[in-house]
Amino acid sequence: MTAAAKEASRKQLQAANPATSVWVSASAGTGKTKVLTDRVLNLLLTGTPAHRILCLTYTKTAAAEMQARIYTRLSDWITIDDAKLRAALLDLGHMHPDTKTLARARSLFAEIVARPEDMRILTIHSFCQSLLKRFPLEAGIPPHFNIVEGEESKALMHEARERLLSGGHTNPSKKEVVEHSIAILANNLHESRFDELLKDISGKRSFFREHFVSPHAVEQWIGTLYRTLGIQKGMRESDILSSTCADSAFNHTALKDAATKLLASGKKDSEKGAKIARFLAFSLQERITGFYDYSRAFFTTEDAPFSPLCTQSLSDKFPDLLDVLEQECERLYTIKEQLKALRTATLTEALIHVAEAWFVIYDDLKKRQAYLDYDDLILKSLALLEKSEAAPWIMYKLDGGIDHILVDEAQDTSEVQWKIVQALCTEFFTGESAQGSERTLFVVGDEKQSIFSFQGANPAKFREMESYFATLASGATKAWQPIDLDTSFRSSEPILLLVDTLFNQADIQKYVASAATSIFHRLHRQDYAGSITLWPQVESPEKQVIDPWPIPGGSYIGTTAEDVIAERIAAYIAKHIHNKTYLTSRQRAAQPSDFLILVQKRNALPASIIRALKKKYIPVSGSDRMVITDHIAVMDMIALGRFLLLPEDDFNLACLLKSPLFNMCEEALFALAYGREKTPLWNRLQQDKAHHATTQYLRDLRERTDYTPPFELYSHVLETLGGKQQFVARLGHECIEPLQEFLSLALEYEALHTPSLEGFLHWLSMSDIEIKRSQESTRDEVRIMTVHAAKGLQAPIVILPDTHLTPSAVRISLLSDAKGTLFWPGKKENMNAYTLNLLEAQKQKHYAEYIRLMYVALTRAEEHLVIGAAKPERNPSLPSWYTHIKSAMQSLPQVKQIEDNPDALIFEKSVEQNNKTGESSKKPGSKNTPSLVFTKKPVVTDTRIITPSSDKSFAVSSVLADGQAFNGTLRGTIVHRLLELLPQVPYPHAVDFAERFLMRNHFPESETKGFANALLSLIRHPSYSIYFGDHSCAETSIVGVVEGQTLSGRIDRIAITPETVYILDYKTDSIVPQKVENIPAAYLRQMALYRTLAKQLYPHRNIVCSLLWTTLPLLQEIPANLLESPAFSRAS
Helix, strand or coil, X not given: CCHHHHHHHHHHHHHHCCCCEEEEEECCCCCHHHHHHHHHHHXXXXXXCHHXXXXXXXXXXXXXXXXXXXXXXXXXXXHCCHHHHHHHHHHCCCCCCCHHHHHHHHHHHHHHHHCHHHCEEEEHHHHHHHHHHHCHHHHCCCCCCEECCHHHHHHHHHHHHHHHHCCCCCCHHHHHHHHHHHHHHHHHCCHHHHHHHHHHHHHCHHHHHHHCCCHHHHHHHHHHHHHHHXXXXXXXXXXXXXXXXXXHHCCHHHHHHHHHHHHCCCHHHHHHHHHHHHHHHCCHHHHHHCHHHHHCCCECCCCCECCCCCCHHHHHHCHHHHHHHHHHHHHHHHHHHHHHHHHHHHHHHHHHHHHHHHHHHHHHHHHHXXXXXXXXXXXXXXXXXXXXXXXXXXXXXXXXXXXXXXXXXXXXXXXXXXXHHHHHHHHHHHCCCCCCCCCEEEEEECHHHCCCHHHCECHHHHHHHHHHHHHHHHHCCCCEEEEEECEECCCCHHHHHHHHHHHCCHHHHHHHCCCCCCCCCEECCCCCCEEEEECCCECCCCCEECCCCCCCCCCEECCCHHHHHHHHHHHHHHHHHHCCCEECCCCEECCHHHEEEEECCCCHHHHHHHHHHHHCCCCEEEECEEEHHHCHHHHHHHHHHHHHHCCCCHHHHHHHHCCCCCCCXXXXXXXXXXXXXXXXXXXXXXXXXXXXXXXXXXXXXXHHHCCCCHHHHHHHHHHHCCHHHHHHHHHCHHHHHHHHHHHHHHHHHHHHCCCCHHHHHHHHHCCCCEEECCCCCCCCCEEEEECCCCCCCCEEEEEECCCCCCCCCCCCCCEECCCCCEECCCCHHHCCHHHHHHHXXXXXXXXXXXXXXXXXXXXXXXXXXXXXXXXXXXXXXCCXXXXXHHHHHHCCCCCEEECCEEEEEEEEECCCCCCCCCCCCCCCCCCCCCHHHCCCCCCCCCEEECCHHHCCCCCCCCCCCCCCCCCHHHHHHHHHHHHHHHHHCCHHHHHHXXXXXXXXXXXXXXXXXXXXXXXXXXXXXXCCHHHCCCCEEEEEEEEEEECCEEEEEEEXXXXXXXXXXXXXXXXXXXXXXXXXXXXCHHHHHHHHHHHHHHHHXXXXXXXXXXXXXXXXXXXXXXXXXXXXXXXXXXXX
């Protein structure tokens, strides 16, 4: 064991010791989850009942992972022998486990399984929900409450907005105040900006509702606002201007003299003099009206004082002139600051009243339906623990039930959530334990990875809470131990060197760690190869004129920088999969699931990458999130619904006809639509006999529309009528998930509303429902997700393609200071020095989180890291990730340029591997271009199609050679098509689908049921499932050169795994050979040539060829030695 490993083990044992309260700062990849799991196991081993342990995690996924780890470890302890169990307990810190300890360890799994509810590993929201379910009357909520979330919560917020704007306030006494406040906001906002403002308020619901606990609290909040801005409540702008413009407010004589001197000078001076003279000549009311024009003599349009206030020659001639002008400028600056503060205070007060009324209506809507949202869970639980009359009794009941609290991902815990943790465990340090035993707090987090500020997380609060609990423990003479976990079990040496170099730079470190903290990662994976590759920035290619025919004004096309980056990524991944790049972390060659692509934003780039990968036939999972109504298949479903409601909508019907449900081509649609004048397209479609089937399909659906609920209607289209298979045939399997989610939404709508198609489509149009795909690598696919979504994940090879992006400009929206006072200036012109400082502080906070996000992104990589970027059109105001990474890489020792390009760098470490597979051990950073790229293409004169019928040497019996009525070729076509579709159909519907498909295609009725069952049994058979599973493809073309001849064929079914290529061809002969030696030679020659072509593409994989005889059905594997026989493997 290395020194780093020993030190890491020692610290992990300290952190897992249940006798001590511990605050753990755990860098990325240092085994945080293991320490949490070990501590829970140690608590259970020492006799702590499971129900006295509370573990609070940040996400349900993290809770499920931790619970699974505990169950796995406990179940293993039952079956392993005593020696292995002692070793396992030794790893937990039990130096000399006796027989009693072993027996205790073996019994724990049964205890936990018997009472799974005792194992409380929960998100903080789940814990609050359980708390409120236990004490509903004390919390003042209905015992049968439900959680409102997602689209239903948005719908309630929207309904509350409509009631607010229509005057439906629940508090009549505040009606006038609210309406006046709405009028103030309306005068300062466009309607769309008003909705943006409500969205901002909704995003800070927890912040607002903490201050809306009582009318008195609201008034206090508003009073603090005015005092902070130095404005007296009730003051008006006219009051400030009246006192400002009076003769007594300024030196009238000195200013009049200054104006005279300015007027006698050059153009700029004379313009200022004219403004001053005009102002002095005005009456008081005219001065109030013309104040802002007068101030332009002293301030720029950006409200900055002119410097200097007059020309140098004039100030030299009249030395006192500049003093007079500067004195007046300072006076006006103070007045303008007052006016800005007054506007900000007025707008903010109006916003607070509107927000309060909105939330009152929203809360009333929830109350009527016994709903609580997630903010309610936190705030009502906090009130229950801190402010209710029953709080002491509740704490007493909880005090007797919780002895140990563990908090995971503490850096992402919001301020109000910390208050709940404080309420739960402060008694651990200040009160008497209910059981007289030692009670502990365990907190683990990493301020460098605090990236969820939009959910209330604040790294400063993380540090503050560490100090708070350390002080409590010290005052109570309780054991308290801060521990830093800094040994990375994840990343290779190059990646850790880059991270340490980058984040210890003074201009970076301040954003990720407290001032005195240096960032250092110890290396555990010394046996890992590793590399960091920095690609040069990609410039957007210039647009090029298309020449085929002249178009007035010209027509332009151009590949974007994102497309170029996407193609580069696809080529990079394809190269390393093809070259079988060896991964030391996996002890095998690279495969698609080893690549993780992390983006900062869900913009056009992920879609470009997905397209580029699919072009190279690299399996890809798609984006981690998708707005369901943006998917083309769901858009087609919506178009169908709109047609059923309004057939006269020609454009919608045209879109529907081009969907996979009808597959109408452009030419047919044009012929249908052209020349119809004012005749609706639906009428034209009904009149055209060529489209009788389409017309009847739509008529049948229209007849169902009025009495069929949306779910039943759409299920009929997708399942009964085979619509899902039609979508899959054109769009691929990725459309299945959105379509299933679409049906689920129809069910959800029907559970909440009276079912109607029109209502469902309207409800859907008001929603931005997202599909969140699983983030775990369960399938062999390249993963693409945002850095936020990748928190907690890792991969051998990580690609960061958009490191040029910098944080979006901070909108002038809701600002708050350290005391929690709210400010909403509305626009920059209303911002005084105080609010401008708050805006600048907010920009710095955003940039700090941007830098912490970079830390998270870099530390997802195990072995290899690739940095890509586009070249920004304008230089950003703050450096991008790319700039920081490039600077850090240039300071690393032995960094190299790639192909003598100073903007392309690589820093790598090689490790010799004993490659047992005999495949090449190549690093992703190296230039491993496949030799076939440079191989001269052979000259060929023709292309032969590989089919048995092209071989005249052999006669093959027809499936119905005896002249049956049902044509053999037709039967073969039907079975081929069914075998292509059937693997995509969910198992419960597969038999029914097969029978309906065969009958629809006039298959002999007497054979339908038996044949469908036999075919399905073969497809589901474990020995043959590889041909029909997720890794298989149907109707795949293959082309290659054998003995100087170009051969092409179409394989009925192919499956490709990292070790083997499986090839399957369907045969419909009536006579099925019982032995492979009796298979017709034409078929053997066909399969031998398929095998030869596949071997050229996959030289290091086994090639397995089989025939499926559809008449029985029967699957026969053909031995490789038979196909390698010269009689069958030659092209001639």
